[in-house]
Amino acid sequence: MTDERPDEATDPLVSVVVVTYNSERTVGETLSSLADQTYPDDRYEVVVVDGGSTDGTAGLAGDHGAQFHVVEGGTIGACRNRGVDVAAGDFVAFTDSDCAVPSTWLRSHVDRIADADDHIVGVGGPNRPFPSDPPFAKLVGSLQGTVFGSGGSPQSHAIDRVREVRSVACCNVLYDASIFDAYRFDGDINVGEDAEFHFRLSEAGHRFLFDPAIAVSHHLSPTFAAFCEKSRSYGYAMARIQRRHGKVIRWYSALPSLALLGGSVAALDDLGKRRLRNVPLLALSFLLVSGYATRQVYRDRHSGLALLVPLMLAAQYGYYGLGFLEGLLAPDPVPQELP
Structure with a gap:
């Protein structure tokens, strides 16, 4: 950890939740990036919630000193709820097990939400392909940056200013933990659980701040077949x-x-x-x-x-x-x- 601030004792405690399932190939990269934060190391915890992996995901979580919890056969929504249940933080952040966050990720999120209005329940940002990803994955990222590729969804569409939005992606979000006193993810939903959760929040008048400067790297579809299958699963989930x-x-x-x-x-x-x-x-x-x-x-x-x-x-x-x-x-x- 680096760049400790003089007033670090006043920094709120943040719980970072990473949902996994057979993520041995990528979760080490995720956890390594979370271990290298400029945020004080005694002011955040990392919680890995697993849906019942059969690979080496649990061992990697242990190697990185993360808490590890299992929801056997659990959906993504159920695993997110377990993470909320065990979180001790004033804020709860989520990133995915195929992402890597910049070293300033937590600091940027906490600073952005510090002076937000009461109806703001969280902060989110975009996700971009890894520099090391194959050319097709980078092409997917660029396509999603267009309005026709993303449908205007802020987590993908190229927005160049901080603005209020109704939804962000759960691969890059920080919530005020108090929102979970009244709302939870739908435990029956495995794809699109964040869209459904944020829809209920927006119907109640809550909003997010989208900051284009707080970006995470995300392994996008590496092949045309994977791209097609993901599009189909998103359509099914939204219906x-x-x-x-x-x-x-x-x-x-x-x-x-x-x-x-x-x-x-x-x-x-x-x-x-x-x-x-x-x-x-x-x-x-x-x-x-x-x-x-x-x-x-x-x-x-x-x-x-x-x-x-x-x-x-x-x-x-x-x-x-x-x-x-x-x-x-x-x-x-x-x-x-x-x-």
């Missing part, structure tokens, strides 16, 4: 969450599914009338959108791989839309009896 609440959580979440259905109807209409009118118009619209995103990605990466952006956008929208439809149509799980 399930919105079904649960009976409300639209993010206005853009249904657009990919509507585009898939609308495109199919338009193609069938052209086929039935034996003429091409609708499909060329749709193709032109997509080319304009993907061309704009390609230009932004190229300006960021200066790589010919930016030419893959149209294919990536088509896959992202298509798989997200498919997942969303699956989530809307899937039967609700049968409630399990408690012992």
Whole structure:
């Protein structure tokens, strides 16, 4: 630890929670970055909550001196709740087991929230690919920095100023611990648990501060197949969450599914009338959108791989839309009896 401040005794205690599951390959990097904070080492603790790993995750947590708790078979939401339960801090921070945080991470979060208004319950920031990640992962990061790649989601979209937002990503967030006296993550949710939790907070009038300067490194999808699968899982999760609440959580979440259905109807209409009118118009619209995103990605990466952006956008929208439809149509799980 470095850069201890003269008034470090007044610094609030922070509990950092890292949720893991078979994270042996990456969690060591996460915990090493948390051990190298400018925040006083006696004013924060690191808590690892594991969903029942079968690899060497537990040993790595022990090697780094982190508390280790297991929620066997637990969802991400349930593991986050266990972390909150055991946290002793005035603030609770979360990062993921495939992330690395800068040395000023805790200091920046605590300083940012110190003078925040009462309706601010937390601080978050963006996540960026690791410099050592493969070229495709970096391309994913640049695509998510565009409005068409992220849907305007602040944790990915390139926002250049501190602003209030309704939601941030749990791979880079610090909460005022008092918020957990009245709210918890939904323990039944494994993907999108942060979006669902923040939706309930925003409905009650709470907000977050988004600071673009507090960024973490995050291992993004390294392959096209992984990118497609993640898009599908996000779409499925968002549909399930919105079904649960009976409300639209993010206005853009249904657009990919509507585009898939609308495109199919338009193609069938052209086929039935034996003429091409609708499909060329749709193709032109997509080319304009993907061309704009390609230009932004190229300006960021200066790589010919930016030419893959149209294919990536088509896959992202298509798989997200498919997942969303699956989530809307899937039967609700049968409630399990408690012992």
